[in-house]
Amino acid sequence: MTLFPTPVGDCLFIQLRNTSAPRFGLLASCSSLISALVLAGAWSLPASAGAETLYKLKTTCSIKGGQPQDCIVEAINEGDATIYTHKIGKQVQKIRITDAPVSMSLWDPTSKTWVVLNSAGARFSTNTICFNGRDLCVVNPNYLNSVREEKTEALAGRDLVGVKFSRDGRVSLTCYDEACEGVK
C-alpha cells in the first residue's frame, strides 16, 4: 500500500525545500566538504538549555524509499517540542514535533529554519514512522510505543495512521488503515 507518495505531496515538499535553493546554490557548489561540515555541525549542535535527552536508538532508516540503512535516532525534549535527530551515514535529518496543536517540521540547515512537513504516516505493525511521504522513514518502536499509550482509544485496533498538514502546519487530515488508501 502506498501512502502519500503523491505528486502533489512530493511537489509541495520539494517546493518548500527549494525556497532556499538560490541561497544554497553557491554554497553547495563550493564543495561537498562544506556540506559535510554543515551536516556534521548540525549533528553536533549543543542542546539548548533545558533540553532533555529521552533516548538514543540504533535502528534502520530509509531515504526516499531507498534501501534500509543503519541510523541512529536521538530524541531530545526542547521546550514544547521534541526534536528527533536522524543520523544516516553522513546525512543528518532533524524532525521537530509539537503537541497541541500537533505539528511536524524538518530542519533546513541552509536556511536554518524549520520547514513544515506535508505529511506523516505510521505503521504500527512495522514500527515505522515516515515523514513527507517516504522521504524519511524510520523504525522507531519507542515513538510508536509512546504514541500508542497516549492515544489509546483513537488507536485501538488501528495499524496505519496518516496525517496531512496544511501549509500553515496544522493538521488538515487524519486517516486510518483502509481510508489512507483513498487519501491523495
Place this chain on the structure above:
Amino acid sequence: MRHPRTARPRRGFGLLLAGLLALLALPTGAAQAFSASVPAPQDSQELLARKGGGGGGSRGGRGGGGGSRPSASRGASGFKSSGSSLNRGSNKPSGGWSSRSNQKGGPSLDARRSSDNRGNNRGFARSDRASNRNGNRDDRNGNRDDRTSSRNDRRDDRSGNRDDRRDDRGQNRDDRRDDRNDNRNERRDDRWDRRDDRWNDRGDRWDRRWDRWDNYPGWARPGWGYARPWNYGWYGGWASPSWGWWGASAAAWGVTTLATAAIINAAVDDAVNSHTTTIVVPNTDYRLLYGSVEPLNEQSVSFSVESGDREVAMNADCRQGTLDGRNPSTAQEAELLNAACQVAFGDV
C-alpha cells in the same frame, strides 16, 4: 442607467444559488476523495487466543460502553477524538525506551502481512456477531413474552367456560391453579433475574478486560515482537528444552515437545488483533496475560496468568526453567513457563 437595481438581486441570487449548488456537491466529492474499499468481514478463524471479542458487543449492548467508564454529563460532540492521532511521542512508555531496534526488513509503511487485516476484520466481525446475538436474544425474549400472553389469554377463556359449567368444583380448582401459576411465574421471574445478573456480571468482566487491554503497554500491539523495548534476554532456540529437569519430567508426563515459538507468536498476534488480553497457553487451561510480561533481568520474567477465575502473578527463570523458583510439576506448568519466556525473550 436603466433600472440598475433590477440586475443586482438577480446576480446576488445567482451567487447564492451557485454557493448552494457547491455546498450540495461537496459531500459527493468528499465521498469520492475518501472512498475506501473496506473488505468484507471474513469468518473468524480462532487460533489460540481466548474468545474475548464479545467484549465489544457487551460494551455496545450494555448501553453506552459499560459502567466502568466515566460518562460525561455534557452532550457528546462526536469530534472529541477527531484530532491527530500522532503526537510528540515524548512520554516514556511503560515498557521504557529501547536503545536498539532489530526490525526485519527495514522501515516500511506497507502492511506486514495479510493476516493483520484479517485480524482487524475478525475483530469487527466478532463485534457484529455479538451485537446480532444480543439483538436476536432480545427478539426471542419478546416473542416468548407474546406467546406467554397469548397462552394466558386462551387459558383464561377456557377457565371461564369451565367455571360456568362446573361452578361447584371450579372455585377450589381455580384457586389451586392460580397458586401454581403464581409460583411458576415467580420461579420464572427469579430465573430471569438470575440470568440478567449473570449477563451483567459477564458484561462487567468483559469491560474490565477491555479496560485492561487499553492499559496494556505500548509494545503489546501489532509488531509486538520488535516493539518489545528491552532488547535483551536469554531464551530457547532448541529442539527440546535444555532445562536440566526436562528429560526425566517430559518422559514421566509423556510429552516430547512444547508449543513452538510460531504457535505462541501467532496466538499473541491473534489476541492483539482482536484486543484480547489473554492467550490460551497451548495444551493447558491457563490464560497468559501477555501484556503483563516484563523482564526482571536477562533470564527472568514476571507475568500474570488466569487459572479458572483466579489471576496469579508469577516469576519464571527462562534459563533454569523454573516457575517461582521451583521446577514445573506438570506439563501444563512447563507450557506456561515456555509461553511466558517466548513472549518475553523469544524470536519472532
